[in-house]
Amino acid sequence: MLVLLDRDGVINEDRADFVKSPAELVFIPKALEAIARLNAHGHKLVIATNxxxxxxxxxxEEQLAEIHGKLKDSLAKLSGRLDDILVAPDAPWTATDRRKPGAGMLIEAMRKFNVTAHETVFIGDSARDIEAANSANCHRILVQTGKGKKTLAEGVARHLMPVHIAKDLDEAASFILDGRF
Incomplete structure (x- = not known):
């Protein structure tokens, strides 16, 4: 299975002022371990992040590479890895289809790894993540970390269903490993 992940609010703590340096990249408990568990079971993992x-x-872009370097190094210490990191650098006022809620990055990842939407799950914490996954026709998991609790409280639109709800990335990984997809 191809597992697509939002970054901020799913793997690391979301910041209103953006993650601007490796020091500001603070991991959500058990998130890196969840990625390593999925790796150990043969799943491909790709970040798709605005x-x-x-x-x-x-x-x-160089500063972003340093931030992602910390993420990759931290994963490697747990025998984890990412198969790719896709980024939509667009500002909201110049958004392309790559920027979520557009499905561009998700479709790009499915093509790159030659998998169907049925073989893909997207894990995010916001309505725009779930909208992107719906547009790409892949399975959807909303985590309650980051913006997840607020997103859930506001209600997930009926047309986006079904959406599985997980406490965090660790529980979402368990859903996948338990064969719910």
Missing amino acids: QSCIGRGIIN
Whole structure:
């Protein structure tokens, strides 16, 4: 199975002022271990993340690479890895279809790994994540970390159903490993 992950609010703590340096990348408990567990069972893992901080001129691509370097190094210490990291650097006012709720990054990942939407699950914490997954026709898991509790409280639109609800990435990984998809 191809497991697509939002980054902020799913793997690391979401920040209103953006993650601007490796020091500001604070991992959600058990998130890295969940990725390593999925790796150990042969799943491909790809981050699909909006990073408008680039389009807004807050950080540049080199700084983002340093942030993702910390993520990759931290995963490697747990025998985990990412098969790819896809980024939509667009500012909201210049959004392309790559920027969620557009499905561009999700479709790109499915093509790259030659899998169907039925063989793909997207794990996110926001309505736009779930909308992107719905547009790409893949399975959807909403985690209650990051913006997840607020998203759930606001209600998930009927046309986006079915959406599985998980406490966090660790529980979402258990859903996948238990064969719910």
